Amino acid sequence: MPQQQTIIPINIEEEMKTAYIDYSMSVIVSRALPDVRDGLKPVHRRILYAMQDLGLAHNKPHRKSARVVGEVLGKYHPHGDSSVYEAMVRMAQDWSLRYPLVDGQGNFGHIDGDKAAAMRYTEARLGRLADELLGDIKKDTVDFNFNFDDSLKEPSVLPSSFPNLLVNGASGIAVGMATNMLPHNMSEVIDGVIATVQNPDIDTEGLMEHVKAPDFPTGGIIYGVEGVKEAFETGRGRIVLRAKSEIIVDNRGRETIIISEIPYQVNKSSLIVKISELKRDEKVTGISEVRDESDREGIRIVIEVKRDAMAQVVLSKLYKYSQLQASYGVNNVALVKGRPHLLSLKELIEEFIEFRIEIIVRRTQFDLKKAEDRAHIVEGLIIAVDNIDEVIKIIRGSNTVDEARDGLIERFEFTEKQAKAILELRLQKLTGLEIDKLRAEYDELMENIAYYKEILASIDLQKEIVVEELRVIKEKYGDERRTEISYADGEISIEDLIPNEEMIVSISHLGYIKRTKSAEYKVQGRGGKGSKGSRTREADFLEHVFVADAHNYLLLFTEQGRCFWLRVYEIPEASRNATGRVIQNILQIPKDDKVMAYIIVQDLTDEEFLVNNYIMFSTVRGLIKKTSLEQYSRPRVNGINAITINEGDQLMEAKLTNGNSEILLANRNGRAIRFNESKVRPMGRNAAGVIGIRLDDEDDRVVGMVCVDQDDDDATILVVSEKGNGKRSLLEEYRVTNRGGKGVKTINVNEKTGQLIGLKSVTEEDHLVITNKSGLTIRMDVANIRVMGRATQGVRLISLNKNDAIADITVIRGGDEEDDFEEVVPIDEEE
DSSP states (O other): OOTTOOOOOOOHHHHHHHHHHHHHHHHIIIIISOBTTTOOOHHHHHHHHHHHHTTOOTTSOOEEHHHHHHHHHHHTOOSOHHHHHHHHHHHHOTTTOSSOSEEEESOOOOTTSOOOOOTTTOEEEEOTTHHHHHTTTTTTOSOEEEOTTSSSEEESSOOOSSOHHHHHOEEEEOSSOEEEEOOOOHHHHHHHHHHHHHOTTOOHHHHHTTOOSOOOTTOOEEEOSHHHHHHHHHSEEEEEEEOEEEEEEOTTSOEEEEEEEOOTTOOHHHHHHHHHHHHHTTSSOSEEEEEEOOBTTBOOEEEEEOTTSOHHHHHHHHHHHSTTEEEEEEEOEEEETTEEEEOOHHHHHHHHHHHHHHHHHHHHHHHHHHHHHHHHHHHHHHHHHHTHHHHHHHHHTOSSHHHHHHHHHHHHOOOHHHHHHHHTOOGGGGSHHHHHHHHHHHHHHHHHHHHHHHHHHOHHHHHHHHHHHHHHHHHHHOOOOSSEEEOSOSSOOGGGGSOOOEEEEEEETTOEEEEEEGGGSOEEOTTOOOEEOOOOOTTOOEEEEEEEETTOEEEEEETTSEEEEEEGGGSOBOOTTOOOEEGGGTSOOOTTOOEEEEEEESOSOOHHHHHTOEEEEEETTSEEEEEEGGGGOSOOTTOEEOSOOOTTOOEEEEEEEOSSEEEEEEETTSEEEEEEGGGSOBOOTTOOOEEOOOOSSTTOOEEEEEEEETTOTTOEEEEEETTSEEEEEEGGGSOBOOTTSOOEESSOOOTTTOSEEEEEEEOTTOEEEEEETTSEEEEEEGGGSOBOOTTSOOEEOSOOOTTOOEEEEEEETTOOOOSOEEOOOOOOSOO
């Protein structure tokens, strides 16, 4: 080993620690984090400074991007050319930066994710706004450091005249930390800065009167301000952004979703592919087609919705499963005096104000020195002009320039600078007009010097200058918000998008389900022929028609005793004449099972309601069971066992009770039994139940169950037969007995009336909807149906065609009559 070399033993663990810390600090300070003052990372700062050096102002011709990249690499940024070019490209994209800093010419990429053309094909120059970042840089406003090889100097920060960090945001991943700062509106940020200058004690709420929320270049809608407020107060928060959408309805009543703005940094092409995948995988049902109709005018994504689907539900699911809704984690980490800090909105603004005051002071000091130097020269010129003859004499009598200079200094006590300026004075300056100009210039210089000194002596005047310059920036570059703000909670539920309207839900014999607005059904007089209620398939007819609000929960019970859950708005909406959709496509109901009963519940989270209410079940073979509603309050996709069904039996009805109801069961032979609910003890979900009514024979079956509140004096019992007869009877006509008996006659069943089809509890304010097997539907006032004795055969409610029969009846509680009322003469005689 040569004598002059020495090996120094070191601890490798300590060396690794030191080296990694040095590396991490280099990444943090020199690459990944922006400076709080100008909002730029080193690469962006070097690009803008190099472009200014090349003379690429916004009003000068563009120059090849490769020329700019080469300038940056060769002088300031010894890294890969792609990193420089990609950084410059991003500063030129109006969908990446809220206020672009580079004016690009050529293919600079697309919001679809297409990359920019190679740097040899594109051209660039500084944008207009970049002038405000670089202005006054030559007035000693910022410090300059040596570049990587100490051959040149570069600015450590740009003298930005607007808060670029807040306006354009920044993102980056360093070692052990990251930053994600969102863009904001220029006008709002400037108003916030001015408000802070004028009131240093302003709080976050006060600032939010000016800076409402982030403002993204691609628009969209921010949902909820709690995340915004948290980010403004602490520097960390979560902001939810949704695409801007519109639902339009064509002449045929079909709904279409139009997306005109997408969330920030979302790739439009990838978004459309994702929506198509959701459609293909049936994760979002109800979409018939997805198209991209975007053009130079803007984004336009068209999502056509199927006829039996609801656009608002489809849109809400797309928000959930695709990037039509995106959340952004705010992390306001920036370099403050060379060290990373987490900053609130007010701290960011205060740092900018402090920086601007520093810039103004340094600029004023530069202007003051320049003005004083010039005033010193002009003062000497004035003295020389006033004594021009003597000055000329001294100059002419001197053999050399140095001798003339020394002679002037000795005679008039000029400084060396003044004497040199006099010797360089052109003869044209000796005219009377030029002499007046010198005196005017001197007076102006003295005024400026006094003003500069006043600025340096007054912090209040410095703040006034900050405010005035910001107002000029706002006037030149301020614009309206692009991102709307919704002050609702960021986690918007589907029901927030759906009106809670009254719906008529129908389920056919073959399992087709749909919902229709109740207003579509005409109110007719008793005895009318009815209107077409639903187009059913051959050999199909409506079995269940009931009324529910769009936000209600439906507990659906199948004939095999399973329970499934469905929100009413999740049922496909269709016109009155439409068939609907097979329920197995909505719920995981086995093909050999079918819905037999339903219960409408407003809220499954109300503990008190769940514990104090019950579900009463009855089967076609006369069994009855009572179970707490709470046991059915936890929805499962595959359903749960609601009641054990014995062989040869099936579920017939399920009703919601409060524990004190009167129960009525009726069979198809026209007999009914009444007993108190207390006669049935609560059982578990897997119980089969106890006998409620004894049937007459093997062919007999239960056709209806009514649960009536003991205190409900207005309720009457409505019975309807399959041939269209019906009547109302008072509850008191049915005597109370024990469960398990055969009951008493509730309607006189014969060949003309047909067997009993339904039993309902009704009041005078209710409406009755009758559906027959051919699909015809009539809606009538219950008040028009006479109250008669329980042993009579009733009156004709609906005129049936030959071979037709009633399939189902339902009651609309307190339904309002419509203007479209078809008056039909009542048939009052007893049939």
